[in-house]
Amino acid sequence: MADVPGMPPTGQLLVGLARLGQAVRMEAWRNAGPHHLSPLQADIILLLQGRAGALRQGEIVTALASTPPTVSDAVKALRKKELLDASRDPGDARAMLLGLTPAGREEAARLHVQSERLGDAVAALAPDDFAAMLRGMTTLMRELQDRRAIPVSQMCLTCRFYVPRAHRDPERPHHCNFVDAPFGDAELRVTCPDHEPA
Structure with a gap:
């Protein structure tokens, strides 16, 4: 394919x-909700909720x-919107610990509702294409994490419970020792509350 014009496949x-x-x-941005959250503010709420x-x-x-x-600007805005609480870290009085207020937890629940537009687009993928895409994405994320290009995610590939x-x-080749069950590529997690680093 050397003579195909344009950008290479990569x-x-x-x-x-x-x-x-x-x-x-x-x-x-479309899902800013009643608190007019920026994408970063929404990311902070979802991170704390998880x-x-x-x-x-x-x-x-x-x-x-x-x-x-x-992040400091986003945290200030979230505190002003009464979605975040701040308290002194008992281990270091100079540091603040940030958590969700009850209103912040409500907002996190709202943010967890998937976008119909994006959900419908993903649902259009054939099951094999979905599994291949999820497998490829987790592999790329792992490579980028190993190169310190992105932060480590709480995903299967970095979890001590994951046995590839x-x-x-072939439909369920992997095993999760946390739930003691086999699973397939279409069930790989990019974020999991039960994750423990390998």
Whole structure:
């Protein structure tokens, strides 16, 4: 395919991923809700909702691959909207722990409702294409995490409970030791509350 004009296949894939990212971001702006959340503010709420306890602001910066000033501005806005609580860290009085208020938990529940537009687009994928896409995405994420290009996600590929290709069943080759069950590529998790680093 050396004589095909235009960008090489790798470039085509990267442009496609960027366009998909734009679609997700645009949908986040459309879903600003009653608190007029920016996509980063929504990301912070969902991150805190997915964690067992409060987080330091620096942990949020790392988890969302953002910058301290950008996260600081978003946190200030969320506190002003009464969606975040801040308390002193008992281990370090200089640090603040951030958690969701009851209104913040309500907003997190609203944000968890999937976009119909994006959900319908994903539902249009054939089951094999969906599984291949999820497998490919988790593999790319793992590679980027290993290169420290993105923060480590709580996904199967980085979890101590994940055993790849543990079963002969091609539909459900992997095993999760946490739930003690086999599963397939279409069930790979990009984020999981039961994740423990491998």
